[in-house]
Amino acid sequence: xxxxxxxxxxxxxxxxxxxxxxxxxxxxxxxxxxxxxxxxxxxxxxxxxxxxxxxxxxxxxxxxxxxxxxxxxxxxxxxxxxxxxxxxxxxxxxxxxxxxxxxxxxxxxxxxxxxxxxxxxxxxxxxxxxxxxxxxxxxxxxxxxxxxxxxxxxxxxxxxxxxxxxxxxxxxxxxxxxxxxxxxxxxxxxxxxxxxxxxxxxxxxxxxxxxxxxxxxxxxxxxxxxxxxxxxxxxxxxxxxxxxxxxxxxxxxxxxxxxxxx
Amino acid sequence: xxxxxxxxxxxxxxxxxxxxxxxxxxxxxxxxxxxxxxxxxxxxxxxxxxxxxxxxxxxxxxxxxxxxxxxxxxxxxxxxxxxxxxxxxxxxxxxxxxxxxxxxxxxxxxxxxxxxxxxxxxxxxxxxxxxxxxxxxxxxxxxxxxxxxxxxxxxxxxxxxxxxxxxxxxxxxxxxxxxxxxxxxxxxxxxxxxxxxxxxxxxxxxxxxxxxxxxxxxxxxxxxxxxxxxxxxxxxxxxxxxxxxxxxxxxxxxxxxxxxxxxxxxxx
Numbered sequence: 018x019x020x021x022x023x024x025x026x027x028x029x030x031x032x033x034x035x036x037x038x039x040x041x042x043x044x045x046x047x048x049x050x051x052x053x054x055x056x057x058x059x060x061x062x063x064x065x066x067x068x069x070x071x072x073x074x075x076x077x078x079x080x081x082x083x084x085x086x087x088x089x090x091x092x093x094x095x096x097x098x099x100x101x102x103x104x105x106x107x108x109x110x111x112x113x114x115x116x117x118x119x120x121x122x123x124x125x126x127x128x129x130x131x132x133x134x135x136x137x138x139x140x141x142x143x144x145x146x147x148x149x150x151x152x153x154x155x156x157x158x159x160x161x162x163x164x165x166x167x168x169x170x171x172x173x174x175x176x177x178x179x180x181x182x183x184x185x186x187x188x189x190x191x192x193x194x195x196x197x198x199x200x201x202x203x204x205x206x207x208x209x210x211x212x213x214x215x216x217x218x219x220x221x222x223x224x225x226x227x228x229x230x231x232x233x234x235x236x237x238x239x240x241x242x243x244x245x246x247x248x249x250x251x252x253x254x255x256x257x258x259x260x261x262x263x264x265x266x267x268x269x270x271x272x273x274x275x276x277x278x279x
Numbered sequence: 280x281x282x283x284x285x286x287x288x289x290x291x292x293x294x295x296x297x298x299x300x301x302x303x304x305x306x307x308x309x310x311x312x313x314x315x316x317x318x319x320x321x322x323x324x325x326x327x328x329x330x331x332x333x334x335x336x337x338x339x340x341x342x343x344x345x346x347x348x349x350x351x352x353x354x355x356x357x358x359x360x361x362x363x364x365x366x367x368x369x370x371x372x373x374x375x376x377x378x379x380x381x382x383x384x385x386x387x388x389x390x391x392x393x394x395x396x397x398x399x400x401x402x403x404x405x406x407x408x409x410x411x412x413x414x415x416x417x418x419x420x421x422x423x424x425x426x427x428x429x430x431x432x433x434x435x436x437x438x439x440x441x442x443x444x445x446x447x448x449x450x451x452x453x454x455x456x457x458x459x460x461x462x463x464x465x466x467x468x469x470x471x472x473x474x475x476x477x478x479x480x481x482x483x484x485x486x487x488x489x490x491x492x493x494x495x496x497x498x499x500x501x502x503x504x505x506x507x508x509x510x511x512x513x514x515x516x517x518x519x520x521x522x523x524x525x526x527x528x529x530x531x532x533x534x535x536x537x538x539x540x541x542x543x544x545x546x547x
Binding site for chain 2: 019020022023024026027030031034035120121122124125126127128129130131132276277278279
């Protein structure tokens with residue numbers, strides 16, 4: 018446990034000393050604010066149009082069901098943030114294993130009392146801390162808005178739980194790519210490629226058989242986080258992201274064994 | 280040249296005439312990288328407290344042999360034990376006995392020296408006062424007090440090498456492995472590093488990997504010479520390197536006459 022805590026402390030220390038971390042947090046905070054206010058402005062415009070009956074086909078004061086804060090602001094915001102996460106998370110996770118290998122410090126780690134399992138756990142936990150920091154920078158405006166508009170804490174938690182598990186999934190993919198890559202660029206590019214490919218595989222359904230199509234959708238990221246934006250916390254979706262993280266951790270662990278037999 | 284000795288002692292923190300250290304034994308140790316034979320059936324027995332110089336030209340297999348001892352690489356065939364523990368099946372037991380300073384300084388440029396040493400100590404299971412005292416001890420021994428708050432990326436190569444050696448000494452390990460410790464250092468820094476290793480002689484087993492003959496003469500009690508992965512000479516330093524023609528062992532094509540097979544007889 019002492020060794021694991023020492024490694025975790027070292028990983029967090031390096032994370033918090035890296036300019037990339039702060040650039041990423043600033044970028045995500047800014048993008049979230051811009052997107053959020055843009056969707057909110059659009060939602061307010063729609064509300065104004067409908068409540069002033071300028072749309073003509075509705076009775077005064079009647080607002081269609083789909084004009085609500087969740088569908089007009091939080092669902093699209095979540096989807097845009099998901100794409101933002103795909104863009105930024107590999108920038109940080111690419112360093113994790115690949116940089117150790119490039120510097121030769123992996124040899125240092127693997128000749129201490131740290132087991133490969135502890136190394137993987139520390140790397141993954143550090144990446145998850147980073148994901149949490151990213152979420153924290155993006156939560157301010159949506160949280161204030163949700164709580165003031167009465168959508169409620171439960172809905173807010175659901176939205177951010179969705180973003181968090183998505184971030185966890187993307188970070189796990191990034192770490193697994195970093196574990197198998199010899200340099201950071203390859204780690205980042207492969208993480209982008211995998212994340213974009215599995216983001217939404219529903220289009221393959223057109224060409225594939227029903228069972229294959231169903232399996233591909235089940236593997237996609239998108240169907241598993243979109244319900245969170247609606248305020249729905251579904252165990253099956255949580256299990257998907259936990260499973261994704263577990264598979265990536267197992268692959269990363271395997272990569273450390275492959276170093277010894279390469 | 281005499282061959283290495285073997286005894287029945289397999290675990291030996293304290294052995295013989297006050298010598299402290301680990302025993303390293305390899306039997307027919309072999310490592311391939313694809314078709315390339317990097318380490319070729321090496322038999323070697325390093326006694327507790329001994330300083331063995333592992334010599335050879337670039338690409339001779341020295342670093343691969345060291346990586347097999349540390350457990351970083353797995354052997355293709357053969358046996359290896361450190362105090363009776365196998366780096367293959369019991370790496371944690373081996374790592375507990377091991378201090379390792381790699382060929383080029385393996386450091387984290389962002390971390391200050393003290394944080395790095397605390398991390399290495401922690402990753403070797405040290406904590407609290409034990410860790411604090413160990414860090415202070417090695418910082419004093421390697422004269423790192425002046426730079427202990429500086430990020431390692433801002434240090435000169437000489438200081439980085441000192442930090443690398445300092446981390447290897449943190450736990451006062453019975454087996455110290457140093458790979459090219461003076462490579463890239465200026466003459467003054469080389470002398471400093473040699474002084475440190477000279478002081479450490481006899482306190483523990485040292486496996487010194489180098490291609491610097493003067494370094495091996497100054498520090499090693501025995502030397503083993505590798506060529507193309509084969510052990511081509513093994514014996515007391517004066518005997519192996521004393522005839523002034525030792526360079527031929529590094530490069531001569533016909534080596535058969537020079538091979539000194541390690542046996543179970545003789546002394547270190």
